Amino acid sequence: MQIKHGLRQALARDEMHLVYQPEINLQTGQVFGFEVLMRWHSDELGWVSPAEFIPVAEESDSIADLTRWMLIKACRELLPRLETGMQMAVNISPRQFGGDRWLALIRQCIDEEGLDPTRLCIEITEGALIRDMDQAVVQLSELRKLGVSVAIDDFGTGYSSLSYLKRLPIDYLKIDRTFVADIEQDQDDQAIIRAIINLADSLGISVIAEGVESEAQLDFLKSLDCDIAQGYFFAHPQAIDKIKC
Numbered sequence: 001m002q003i004k005h006g007l008r009q010a011l012a013r014d015e016m017h018l019v020y021q022p023e024i025n026l027q028t029g030q031v032f033g034f035e036v037l038m039r040w041h042s043d044e045l046g047w048v049s050p051a052e053f054i055p056v057a058e059e060s061d062s063i064a065d066l067t068r069w070m071l072i073k074a075c076r077e078l079l080p081r082l083e084t085g086m087q088m089a090v091n092i093s094p095r096q097f098g099g100d101r102w103l104a105l106i107r108q109c110i111d112e113e114g115l116d117p118t119r120l121c122i123e124i125t126e127g128a129l130i131r132d133m134d135q136a137v138v139q140l141s142e143l144r145k146l147g148v149s150v151a152i153d154d155f156g157t158g159y160s161s162l163s164y165l166k167r168l169p170i171d172y173l174k175i176d177r178t179f180v181a182d183i184e185q186d187q188d189d190q191a192i193i194r195a196i197i198n199l200a201d202s203l204g205i206s207v208i209a210e211g212v213e214s215e216a217q218l219d220f221l222k223s224l225d226c227d228i229a230q231g232y233f234f235a236h237p238q239a240i241d242k243i244k245c
């Protein structure tokens, strides 16, 4: 069976679930928020990683149904458990960014699921923003008006023009975990992270480091005044009944 066919039935068969990974405020040590991540266990295919099925879902347009399910599910199971001020971060696929169905979906969650928009953060990869800058400015400004915040995911991978940072209403840069992996040994990675933090700082944007797996990496990020961090060192993505707020 193909992923494409399996995906069509996955929601109806109750094969999807969500896991949540905390983001930690490095100044206070408190949980800043949780990133929502999808998991799929197919009857026929076993565990399929989102790295495999999200691209297929984008091609076959099941991504809209999956995103709708993810956002509503996260509103119902995560929001009641969040303490005051904590945010919920969700991934929106670059492919969806072109349309406006996902904006309508967010409005629906605000109207019908009790979502406080100031608690929602949307994670988008750089590519989606740069492909159609004018559209991105309009959609992100729309989100801002609602009070939703915006994070650039996997920041630093691929695109060299940084001018878009000035034009777009962005709240967070998530430093890709490939830069964090060798931070203790690799002076180039150190320089890149330092540069990203300084750049973000001067633009009034906060930085979230991804993929923190050791105390040594954490100490290095703290020494650079990184705001927020996420990774296995703090917690793996976990089911709702396992998370600690």
Ligand code: G
Binding pocket: 036, 037, 038, 049, 050, 051, 054, 070, 091, 092, 093, 237
């Ligand atoms: O959780 P994991 O590291 O296996 O995720 C692999 C990739 O799948 C990551 O790029 C992650 O952002 C993406 N992903 C996970 N859950 C979702 C989701 O709900 N929507 C979208 N669009 N991407 C997701």
Ligand code: G
Binding pocket: 019, 039, 040, 047, 048, 049, 050, 236, 237
């Ligand atoms: O949550 P984590 O990033 O550790 O998951 C890595 C991958 O392992 C996920 O993309 C998912 O497909 C798969 N996975 C998640 N939970 C389980 C599990 O309980 N058992 C197995 N075998 N695989 C899992």
Ligand code: G
Binding pocket: 021, 037, 091, 153, 154, 177, 210, 211, 212, 213, 230, 231, 232, 233, 237
């Ligand atoms: O592309 P995105 O940044 O959304 O991907 C997030 C993915 O990274 C999640 O699927 C999650 O399982 C994975 N992840 C989270 N923390 C760590 C970590 O400390 N190390 C590694 N290798 N992967 C991580």
Ligand code: NA
Binding pocket: 035, 091, 123, 153
């Ligand atoms: Na993400």
Ligand code: MN
Binding pocket: 153, 154, 174, 176, 210
């Ligand atoms: Mn990322």
